[in-house]
Structure formats: structure tokens, C-alpha cells
Amino acid sequence: xxxxxxxxxxxxxxxxxxxxxxxxxxxxxxxxxxxxxxxxxxxxxxxxxxxxxxxxxxxxxxxxxxxxxxxxxxxxxxxxxxxxxxxxxxxxxxxxxxxxxxxxxxxxxxxxxxxxxxxxxxxxxxxxxxxxxxxxxxxxxxxxxxxxxxxxxxxxxxxxxxxxxxxxxxxxxxxxxxxxxxxxxxxxxxxxxxxxxxxxxxxxxxxxxxxxxxxxxxxxxxxxxxxxxxxxxxxxxxxxxxxxxxxxxxxxxxxxxxxxxxxxxxxxxxxxxxxxxxxxxxxxxxxxxxxxxxxxxxxxxxxxxxxxxxxxxxxxxxxxxxxxxxxxxxxxxxxxxxxxxxxxxxxxxxxxxxxxx
Amino acid sequence: xxxxxxxxxxxxxxxxxxxxxxxxxxxxxxxxxxxxxxxxxxxxxxxxxxxxxxxxxxxxxxxxxxxxxxxxxxxxxxxxxxxxxxxxxxxxxxxxxxxxxxxxxxxxxxxxxxxxxxxxxxxxxxxxxxxxxxxxxxxxxxxxxx
Numbered sequence: 001x002x003x004x005x006x007x008x009x010x011x012x013x014x015x016x017x018x019x020x021x022x023x024x025x026x027x028x029x030x031x032x033x034x035x036x037x038x039x040x041x042x043x044x045x046x047x048x049x050x051x052x053x054x055x056x057x058x059x060x061x062x063x064x065x066x067x068x069x070x071x072x073x074x075x076x077x078x079x080x081x082x083x084x085x086x087x088x089x090x091x092x093x094x095x096x097x098x099x100x101x102x103x104x105x106x107x108x109x110x111x112x113x114x115x116x117x118x119x120x121x122x123x124x125x126x127x128x129x130x131x132x133x134x135x136x137x138x139x140x141x142x143x144x145x146x147x148x149x150x151x152x153x154x155x156x157x158x159x160x161x162x163x164x165x166x167x168x169x170x171x172x173x174x175x176x177x178x179x180x181x182x183x184x185x186x187x188x189x190x191x192x193x194x195x196x197x198x199x200x201x202x203x204x205x206x207x208x209x210x211x212x213x214x215x216x217x218x219x220x221x222x223x224x225x226x227x228x229x230x231x232x233x234x235x236x237x238x239x240x241x242x243x244x245x246x247x248x249x250x251x252x253x254x255x256x257x258x259x260x261x262x263x264x265x266x267x268x269x270x271x272x273x274x275x276x277x278x279x280x281x282x283x284x285x286x287x288x289x290x291x292x293x294x295x296x297x298x299x300x301x302x303x304x305x306x307x308x309x310x311x312x313x314x315x316x317x318x319x320x321x322x323x324x325x326x327x328x329x330x331x332x333x334x335x336x337x338x339x340x341x342x343x344x345x346x347x348x349x350x351x352x353x354x355x356x357x
Numbered sequence: 358x359x360x361x362x363x364x365x366x367x368x369x370x371x372x373x374x375x376x377x378x379x380x381x382x383x384x385x386x387x388x389x390x391x392x393x394x395x396x397x398x399x400x401x402x403x404x405x406x407x408x409x410x411x412x413x414x415x416x417x418x419x420x421x422x423x424x425x426x427x428x429x430x431x432x433x434x435x436x437x438x439x440x441x442x443x444x445x446x447x448x449x450x451x452x453x454x455x456x457x458x459x460x461x462x463x464x465x466x467x468x469x470x471x472x473x474x475x476x477x478x479x480x481x482x483x484x485x486x487x488x489x490x491x492x493x494x495x496x497x498x499x500x501x502x503x
Contacts, residue, residue, distance in 0.1 A: 035385040040393075318381040319374065 006108045014096050014112060022260040023058035029313050030057065036317045062253065070249035073141065080139035085247070085254035088132030092258065092265040095122040099268045100180050102278045102298035105291055110278075110298060111180060118179035119167055122269060126224065129262065130156040133226075133243050136255070140246035148242025151232045151324060158331040159223035159230075165339035166217035170273035172346055173201035173210065183277035184286075192281035198274040205353045209346045214274040216339045218308075221266040223331070225259060228316040232324055267308035268301075275304050401481040406464045408482045409457055409495070410503035412475065419501055420476035423450040427468035427477055435461035436468060455497040460490065 027042070031053065034041030042054030072081065098118035102110030115121050130153050137149015171177055174185040174197060182197075189195030189202025198214040200206030223230040232242075244255040271277060278284060278297040285293060322330065392399060401407065412420045423440035441453035468477050480503065487493045 032385065035389075036381045038384065038387065038390045040389050040391045314378065314381065318377050 007112070010108075010110065010112050014101070015093070017101070018093055018096060018261050018264055019257075021264050022257050023062070025260045025263065025309060025313075026058040026061070026256075027055055028310070029316075030054075032310070032313050033317045036314075065249060065253045068249040070251065073246050075141040076246065077139040077141070080135045081246075082251075084132045084136035084139060084243075085251045085258070086132070087135060088129055088258040089254050089261060091125050091127075091129040091132075092261040095125045095265050096268060098122050098179050099265075099272055100183055100277060101268070101301050102294050103284060103286060104289055105294035106289055109180065110294060114178070114180055116178050119171060119177045119182070119273070122179075122265075123164065123167060126262075126265070127156070127160055129224075129258070132258070136247070137243040140243070142246050144241075144245045145243050148245070152226060152243060155226070155230065155232055155327060155331075156224055158328060159220045159335075162216055162331065162335040162339050163220040163224060165336070165343055166213050166220060167273060169210070169213035169339075169343055169346055170197050170217075172343070172350065173197045173203075173206065179272055183272060183279065186276045187279045187286050193276065196274065196276040198276075203350065203353060205349050206346055209342050209349070210274070212342050213339070213346075214270070216335060216342065217270055217274065219335060221270065222312065222315070223327075225262045225266055227259075227263065227312060229319040229321050230327060231321060232327060263309060263312060264305070267305045267312070270308055271301060271304040275308075277301060280304075399483075401483060405481045405483070406466045406479040408459065408480055408485060408503070409462075409468070409500060410478055410480050411455065411497070411500040412478055413501065418445065419451065420474045421452055421455065422448045422474055422476070423452040424473060426471040426473060430467045430471035432465060432467060433461045433463045435459070452497060455500060457495045457500065459493040459495055 031041045042057035043051060045051065045054055045057045045060045047056045047059070072078070097112040098115050098121050100109065100111035100114075104110060133152045133156070134149045137145045137147070137152070140146070170182065174182040176182055176185065186196050186201060191199075191202055191204075193199065194204065194207070195202045196210075198210050200208075200210040222228075226232070244252055247255060278301040279286065280300045284297040284300050288296075414420050422443075423438055425438055425440075428434075428436040428438050435458040437454065437456040437458075438452050439454035440450040443449055443451045445451075464479065466479050469479055482503075
């Protein structure tokens, strides 16, 4: 009984984290873009007379989207057309199930499901998202949507390789595919923040390779989420809006929600795999299993995620977009060889320097 | 022509990416150029060319002598003058009709430059609305009252 209550509480919390994280991210996106461009951004929307720097703008947007007319074009493949937004939104939420978002409170680990193959689960679930985009493009019966969907499929499949190789690196450094084990290894490496996989997971010889791996993971995750500078599926200039051209009202909102949810999940994955999860030396104590310690560890986790999300938004409003062939060249001829070489170097150095071997 | 390899370029433009990121970070904290319109209003600089007015002299008479210089100088041909006899001794004519079609006007200020009596002037007024075309046809009374 008790464990069911705890499980539902955790599920509710994760859903809340993702669903409530999205409006905050949209607000941040609009504010940061405005600040970079020398504007002030949304600042008029008020709830009970409180403007809070336009913080409630996404709420107003959501209400507007909710009451907009939902147009379904006559020529669409109805089943796939309706399935696509769900298929895009479900994977990032599902993948969050295996991510430990805090230390344990009492006997309850702050993680919904502790799969022994956590990393593989997250990886395989995240790659379902490409179906949603391809279906959306195909079912819409529109040339723009189709082109956007095709581009997106090609891009996501290409960059998944880099993503996978970067994840391999984290698995090699930690010696496990269990998410909780990966975090524990980074804590028990015992060198403070230099135990994190981004700094080689306790072996300082590997620090530059860990850093490179984290950067590769980050670049590939940007491409996976269709974020600038890799936002070819949408590319307003050529394809109207890509795969969601023919969608309106809440179905469109679902795609938008999915984009930000995927950002949140990817940043959580990066935090867990490379940045030590919920651990920060001196702030969180791995032995502290009280309620306060659990909340603190979650706050540390959220702060790391926030920093990554901020960088994602910051990159979007700084860098120009890649052309399609440049994107493919970068993916296949740039990132994949580099990540393969990185992986090989780590394997060799790990064997040479680790006293356990 | 052989295309240069992107692989080399990727590493070459990484420092440029970092530079650009730092620039946008600095921009994030710089002064905003937005004007919160209904609360703050734009103040035109000195010499701004807005809508016209006809000037009066010290005795309250209009300065214009109906010389047609402004009408001739106007590139948009928006000024229509009809001259009549002057009631005063210091000039021969005054305009009985002085219409400016504000919808044709391009606010170039040529009329102001052409005027020998300094009688016509462009004011800094820039935000005037009208609900019909007829309202934008300014006659002599309207121009003198501004």
C-alpha cells in the first residue's frame, strides 16, 4: 500500500515537473531571446494584477490555443494524424521514468522505476519520437509537412548514433547501464566534482575525453530535439513550419509541448550521465536520507538541468541554422568519427591507467 | 571547384561560436531599446519633419503672401493655393485657399525651404490619426490654428 502511494506521488511529481517546466521554459525562451535582441519581451500579462515580468504569458497562450478552432484537413490520414502528437509527446515523459531526480528519502529512491537497463530504456524510448514526427509529416498530406518529416527522420537517425556513442562513453566510465549506479559511481569516485563523468569519472587522465563526450552528447541532443542550430524539420523560411504545418489548436500545442519536454528530458539525461546527477560536493550528502536532504538533492539536480536548458536557449538565439547538407556532413563526417575516436581513446587509456585492470 | 572540407572548418569556427555566445551574453544585460509605448512616448529630435502649420507674425496676421513657391517646390504636388487680394498694405496677395493633402505629402520639407517669408513650417507632430480621407485634407484654418 505504502509503496503504491509513494510511486503515485513520484509519478505525479515527474509529470508536474515536465508539464509545469514547459511554460516556464517558453517564458524563459521569450525573455532571453528578447534580452539578447535588446527588447524587453512579454511584460503585460497579469494574473490578479501581478505581472511578474510576463511570467503568465504562456498561461495566456495556452488558454488562447485551447479555444482556437481545431481544423482537420479533409485529405489527412486520420488515425496517424491524431496519433502523431501523442507519439511525439509520450517518449520524453516515458524516458524520465528511469532518471533519478534526487537522493533517496528514507527508503524511497527519487526515481520512478529503477531498471537495470535504465540508459538503454531511455535511449530506445527517446528514439520513438521520430515516428511521431514522421507520421505527422506523412499523415498531413502536405508537401511541406512531408519534407519536414523526412528531413527530421534523417536527422534524428543520424544524430542518434553520436548520441549513442556519447552515452557509451558514460557507460564505460561508470561501468554500468543502471542510472542509479552511474550516479553512485560518480559520487564514489571521491574526487568531488572531478568524479563526474564530464571530468573522466575519477580518472583525471580521461578528463579531456569526458568533456569532449559531454559536448558531443549535448550537440547530438540539440539535433535530437530539433533545436537550433539543427532545427531543419521546422525551418520556417522554407517549409512553413515543417511537420506540424497542418496542425492547429491543441494538437499544435502538443507538438510544442513535446519539443520542450524533450529538452527537459535530454538535459536530465545529460545531468545524470555526465554531470553527477543530483550530487554536488559540499551541498548534497549521499548519506543524508532525510526529507530535507532529498529536496536539496532534487534542487541541485534541477539547478544543473536549468543551467543546461539556459545554454540551449542561449545557443538558439546566437547561432545561425545549418543547411541540410552541412548538417549531414557534420553528423556523419564530423561528430561520428570524433566520438568513435574519443571512445577508442577512453578505452585504451582506461585499460592503461586504471589500477583495477 | 572542390568544396573545402567541413571537418576542418567545424573546428576552425568553434572559437567563433564561443565568441558569439559571449557577445550575446553581454547583450543580455545591455540597455533595452524598447519604448513602452502608451506609457512612454517618443520625443522627436530637433528638426523632425512632421505635419505642417502656417505661421503668424507679431500682429497675429498670417505670414503667407500667396507666392506659390511652396506649391511649385512640392515634389508630391499636395499643396493647392488660391490667391486673393490682401487687406493689408505690406503685401499684394494672401491665400483664400491653402489646402495640403496630408495623404500625398511625403514630409520632405521642400515647402519650408522654398518659402521666402518663413510662413510654412513642419512641426514635430507625428502621431495624428484620422478616420476618413477628408479629415487628412488640411485647409487654411486648420493649418493656421496649429
